[in-house]
Amino acid sequence: MQISGAQMVIEAFIAEGVDTVFGYPGGAIMNVYDEIYKQDKFKHILNRHEQASIHAAEGYAKASGKVGVAMITSGPGFTNAVTGLADAYMDSIPLVVVSGQVPMSLIGTDAFQEIDAVGISRSCTKHNYLVTDAKDLPRILKEAFYIANSGRPGPVHVDIPKDVTAQIEEFNYDIEINLETYKPHTKGNPRQIKKAMEAIANAKRPLFYLGGGIINANAAYEVRDFVHKTGIPAVETFMARGVLSYDDDLLIGMLGMHGSYASNMAMSETDLVIALGARFDDRVTGKLSEFAKNAGVIHVDIDPASISKLVNADFPIVGDVKNVVNDMLNLIDKVNSDNYESWRDTVNNFDELHPLTFHEDSDRLKPQWVISRVGELLGDDANISTDVGQHQMWTSQFYPFNRPRQFISSGGLGTMGFGFPAALGVKAATPEKISINFTGDGSILMNCQELMTAVEQKLPVINIILNNNFLGMVRQWQTLFYNKRHAETDLSVQPDFVKLSEAFGGIGYRVHTKEEFDAALKDAIEKNVVAFIEVKVERMENVMPMVPAGGSLFNMMLLEKKEK
Amino acid sequence: MTENNERRVISVIVINEASVLSRITDLFSGRGYNITSLTVAPIPESKYSRLTIVTSGSVRVIEQITKQLHKLIPVLRVYEHADLVEKEMALIKFPITENLSDINTLCEAYNGKIVNVGENMIIAMVSDEPKRVENFLTAIKRYNPKEIVRSGAVALER
Ligand SMILES: Cc1ncc(C[n+]2csc(CCOP(=O)(O)OP(=O)(O)O)c2C)c(N)n1
Ligand SMILES: [Mg+2]
Numbered sequence: 001m002q003i004s005g006a007q008m009v010i011e012a013f014i015a016e017g018v019d020t021v022f023g024y025p026g027g028a029i030m031n032v033y034d035e036i037y038k039q040d041k042f043k044h045i046l047n048r049h050e051q052a053s054i055h056a057a058e059g060y061a062k063a064s065g066k067v068g069v070a071m072i073t074s075g076p077g078f079t080n081a082v083t084g085l086a087d088a089y090m091d092s093i094p095l096v097v098v099s100g101q102v103p104m105s106l107i108g109t110d111a112f113q114e115i116d117a118v119g120i121s122r123s124c125t126k127h128n129y130l131v132t133d134a135k136d137l138p139r140i141l142k143e144a145f146y147i148a149n150s151g152r153p154g155p156v157h158v159d160i161p162k163d164v165t166a167q168i169e170e171f172n173y174d175i176e177i178n179l180e181t182y183k184p185h186t187k188g189n190p191r192q193i194k195k196a197m198e199a200i201a202n203a204k205r206p207l208f209y210l211g212g213g214i215i216n217a218n219a220a221y222e223v224r225d226f227v228h229k230t231g232i233p234a235v236e237t238f239m240a241r242g243v244l245s246y247d248d249d250l251l252i253g254m255l256g257m258h259g260s261y262a263s264n265m266a267m268s269e270t271d272l273v274i275a276l277g278a279r280f281d282d283r284v285t286g287k288l289s290e291f292a293k294n295a296g297v298i299h300v301d302i303d304p305a306s307i308s309k310l311v312n313a314d315f316p317i318v319g320d321v322k323n324v325v326n327d328m329l330n331l332i333d334k335v336n337s338d339n340y341e342s343w344r345d346t347v348n349n350f351d352e353l354h355p356l357t358f359h360e361d362s363d364r365l366k367p368q369w370v371i372s373r374v375g376e377l378l379g380d381d382a383n384i385s386t387d388v389g390q391h392q393m394w395t396s397q398f399y400p401f402n403r404p405r406q407f408i409s410s411g412g413l414g415t416m417g418f419g420f421p422a423a424l425g426v427k428a429a430t431p432e433k434i435s436i437n438f439t440g441d442g443s444i445l446m447n448c449q450e451l452m453t454a455v456e457q458k459l460p461v462i463n464i465i466l467n468n469n470f471l472g473m474v475r476q477w478q479t480l481f482y483n484k485r486h487a488e489t490d491l492s493v494q495p496d497f498v499k500l501s502e503a504f505g506g507i508g509y510r511v512h513t514k515e516e517f518d519a520a521l522k523d524a525i526e527k528n529v530v531a532f533i534e535v536k537v538e539r540m541e542n543v544m545p546m547v548p549a550g551g552s553l554f555n556m557m558l559l560e561k562k563e564k
Numbered sequence: 565m566t567e568n569n570e571r572r573v574i575s576v577i578v579i580n581e582a583s584v585l586s587r588i589t590d591l592f593s594g595r596g597y598n599i600t601s602l603t604v605a606p607i608p609e610s611k612y613s614r615l616t617i618v619t620s621g622s623v624r625v626i627e628q629i630t631k632q633l634h635k636l637i638p639v640l641r642v643y644e645h646a647d648l649v650e651k652e653m654a655l656i657k658f659p660i661t662e663n664l665s666d667i668n669t670l671c672e673a674y675n676g677k678i679v680n681v682g683e684n685m686i687i688a689m690v691s692d693e694p695k696r697v698e699n700f701l702t703a704i705k706r707y708n709p710k711e712i713v714r715s716g717a718v719a720l721e722r
Contacts (some may be wrong), residue, residue: 122587123594127637130583147637181579181640305631 005134005165006031009098012141014041015173018069020060020428021045022053026073027113028100031165033071045428045457048449050077052421054084055447058093059425062408063383065218067094067149068425074100075113078159079120083415085155086124090412091239092216094153096144097125103163104132117159126154134167139175146177151184152303153216184302188319188327196274196298196315197331203272203296205343206232209255212239212411213277213301219322220404223276224248226325231337232274233347235263237284238396239411240277245402252347253356256284257547258393262350264545264553267292269346275299277321280310281412290552300324354545356397359562364538367391367466368398370517374436374464375400377521382434383426385409387419387443390472393543395438417446423461424454434462434525441467441491444532451504454530462524465497465534468541476542480557501532508532569620571600573648573719574630579638580606580613587636588615597621597629601652601716612640616718618694647722653691653715654701655679660686662707674700685710 003011009032013021021044025033036044047053050072057068068088072081078099088095102111118130127147129140137160144156200206214223220243227234227250235255236243244251253260255267264286267273273292277300278284285291288310299306299313300321307316317324358368371394374382384399385408386392392409401407408426410418419437427435444465454461471489478486498508507529509520517535524531544559578584585604592599600618607614621629626644633642658667664678667688671677674697676690690700694717701712 118583119586122583122590132582179637182637303635305628305635309628309631 001171002168003171004031004035005131005137005160005167005169006035008134008137008169008171009141009160009165010035010039011171012138012173013069016067016145018042018067021069021071022047022056022060022425023071024050024053024073024077026077026100028074028102028162029071029077029098029165030100031162032098032100032160045424045453047421047424047453049447050080051083051417052424052447052450052453054081054088054095054097055415055418055421056425056428057095057097058084058088058091058418059385059408059422060429061093061095061425062422063405063426064429065405066429067096067145070095070097072097072099073113074102074117075115078115078117082120082124085121085157087410087413087415087418088155089124089126091212091410092153093155094148095155096141096148097155097157099157099159100165101130101159101161104161105163107161118157121157124155125157126152128157129159131158131160131164134164134169137164137169138171138173142173142175142177143179146179147182151182152213185304185318186302186320186323188300188317188324190327192315192317193324193327194331196317197328197334199272199296199298199315200230200232200274201334201336204339205270205346206272206274206340207266207270208232208234209267209273209275209278210234210236210240210243211276211278212237213279214240214243214321215404217277217302217321218404219277219325222322222325222329226329229329229332229337230335231340231344233266233340233344235259235266237278237281238409241396241407242401242404246400247402252351254396257286257549258397258543258545259547260351260356260397261354261545261556261558262347264547264556265350266347268552268554270295273297275301276325277301279306285310286547286551286553290554354558357559359559361562362538364536365512365514365517367468367535367537367541368394369514370464370466370535370537371395371398371438373514373517374521377518378434378436380406382436383408383430385419385423385426385435385437387437387439388414388416388473389440389443390468390476390541390543391438391440391466393473394466416443419443420447420450420461420463421453423463424450424457424459427459427461428457435460437461437463439463439465440472441465441469441494442471444497445495448500451501451506451530455505458529460528460530462521462531462533465532466537467494467497467534468537468539469494470539473543479540479542481548497532497534501530506530506532508534510534510536512536569622571618571620572626572644573650573717574617574619574626574633575643575719575721576615576617576633576639577607577612577641578615579640580611581638584613584638585615587638588617588633591632591636592619592629597625601714603716603718616716618717643721645721648719649722650693650717650719651691652694652697652717653689654697655713656688656690656701656704656709657685657711658688658707658709660684667704667707670700670704
């Protein structure tokens with residue numbers, strides 16, 4: 001059929017099964033919005049800032065496992081979206097982002113709202129396209145969806161000049177994708193897999209190091225099976241929370257800067273690291289030369305560039321974690337879980353020595369209590385997103401996650417302002433779950449305009465603002481490493497968060513006590529509209545334990561012990 | 565990094581399309597890696613081009629570069645060998661008042677000759693292994709070369 005470039009975008013989305021598009025219109029993308037107006041196959045959600053559109057698409061993608069889709073205009077629309085693209089790139093989130101561009105004839109003339117969008121997005125996308133002819137559009141869109149969601153997933157940006165969206169051409173989406181230069185390696189090398197299994201069988205103190213790639217590969221349940229059958233203890237990265245259930249006996253906890261003492265000690269004592277879909281990020285390894293110093297390393301990853309990038313892999317296995325773990329499960333007979341019994345005891349002793357906990361020793365509520373309490377009350381019924389800061393680390397430490405895709409947070413880029421719009425995307429993808437966003441008094445202001453989107457779209461996200469009147473995480477570093485010089489982190493001057501929410505048509509609560517908190521949460525769930533629950537929490541609480549930046553995992557600052 | 569920085573030649577086969585060159589150079593500049601020389605030309609009767617990049621770095625850095633190059637969608641193949649046939653060309657402008665027969669003899673020793681003669685200047689050409697081109701350029705210093713252009717290396721694995 002002969003249709004315009006704009007119609008092709010719509011048809012491609014429909015063919016890809018897209019049901020929700022996040023975006024914001026403007027001059028260069030108007031032809032496409034005109035077609036959005038005319039169709040009823042998918043829903044468009046109008047965010048109130050392009051950055052929020054990308055984060056919402058990320059939240060949608062992470063919660064659903066599908067490709068998230070966003071649409072923006074040229075110039076400032078695009079530049080507003082860049083933070084979102086970078087965030088998705090760092091956390092390997094599959095997105096297709098379509099932007100408008102000035103007409104071909106004006107490109108390069110400093111036209112109104114012209115910016116070299118593909119030049120900017122090159123370094124923060126998996127791939128990008130500038131479409132110069134509508135004839136190429138079906139192929140490019142099809143490739144974009146394929147590239148975004150295959151191999152190591154990531155955002156793909158498609159920039160379409162306005163005259164290309166008006167150009168009428170033949171549309172045929174029933175085409176084979178033929179990318180000679182892009183063929184992700186999904187099947188692990190059988191000989192390496194066999195050798196790796198032998199290494200596991202021969203190890204005395206092996207340790208699973210589980211990363212976010214497991215969630216991307218939808219391999220969490222296979223990994224659970226593998227962990228249980230081997231009886232080998234496991235640590236999770238921040239990005240892997242929910243791969244194992246919080247109450248799994250073999251889960252030691254989170255690894256890294258704010259990981260548990262037991263996890264970091266286990267990593268320091270292990271003789272074989274079994275890394276699955278993890279990338280040895282500096283927030284995880286601490287001082288590299290001391291990381292798992294005496295251990296061999298099995299590293300399974302879909303991205304060859306992640307293997308031996310930072311830590312040398314003795315058994316590199318390039319492949320989809322799900323395939324590789326299934327192949328490993330076929331060789332499970334080699335492994336006898338009894339062999340690791342004393343190692344399991346050692347690990348448990350670490351945990352008994354310095355368990356992950358906090359003290360309820362102040363008049364104000366402790367943020368960790370709030371998070372644990374939500375966990376007790378909602379547990380599996382909620383999907384959890386966060387912003388960035390102390391509250392984010394506490395959420396990862398204290399919420400009882402028990403399934404993959406339950407926890408959505410900005411790990412690699414650490415983008416303040418991510419949480420609320422991401423939660424909108426999560427809610428749009430999984431309406432049956434309660435959507436909670438744990439946020440800070442700093443972060444929430446970075447996308448609070450999304451109250452309007454939430455009200456309009458009836459997306460009842462509950463934002464729990466752990467208000468410490470500080471840019472808490474930065475304040476913590478200043479307290480610990482800058483001799484308490486709290487430069488520009490004191491947020492004593494604040495909006496009235498209750499009124500702020502109400503001004504947009506949401507609801508707001510300000511709570512000081514446990515009883516008030518329970519009542520507010522219950523009420524917010526019942527009312528089923530977007531909510532701010534502002535919790536006044538202890539101002540000077542620090543996230544503990546902690547590996548100071550550049551330090552070794554086994555040299556942690558620990559929570560002071562207190563007598564009851 | 566404490567490891568020594570060795571000279572490396574990487575050749576890359578890429579789809580010949582707009583923006584592919586900037587994808588590759590961005591990858592170097594974004595990581596702070598330096599490119600010593602870079603040549604590009606289409607591969608006859610195909611949709612591909614071959615790039616020859618001369619760079620320097622430790623084994624680990626080069627391994628990362630190679631993997632990252634491979635990750636780019638339009639990259640078909642990346643070769644990073646020691647075992648390459650390498651050639652480079654240089655054009656040199658001399659004042660016509662210099663000893664032309666000396667210059668010509670030297671050029672011939674490096675697979676070259678005088679390729680252009682003008683009113684005040686001559687242009688000579690040599691083509692040889694990059695190391696030898698370097699030696700040549702040192703040797704001709706005393707003939708007062710006015711301008712030197714090097715092509716950068718091209719290479720083919722044996
Ligand atoms: C966009 C952005 N700017 C700055 C930072 C640096 N930063 C990291 S955590 C943090 C403080 C966040 O404060 P708040 O949201 O109140 O959370 P808290 O740490 O107090 O829980 C800042 C400024 C960042 N991560 N992202
Ligand atoms: Mg705060």
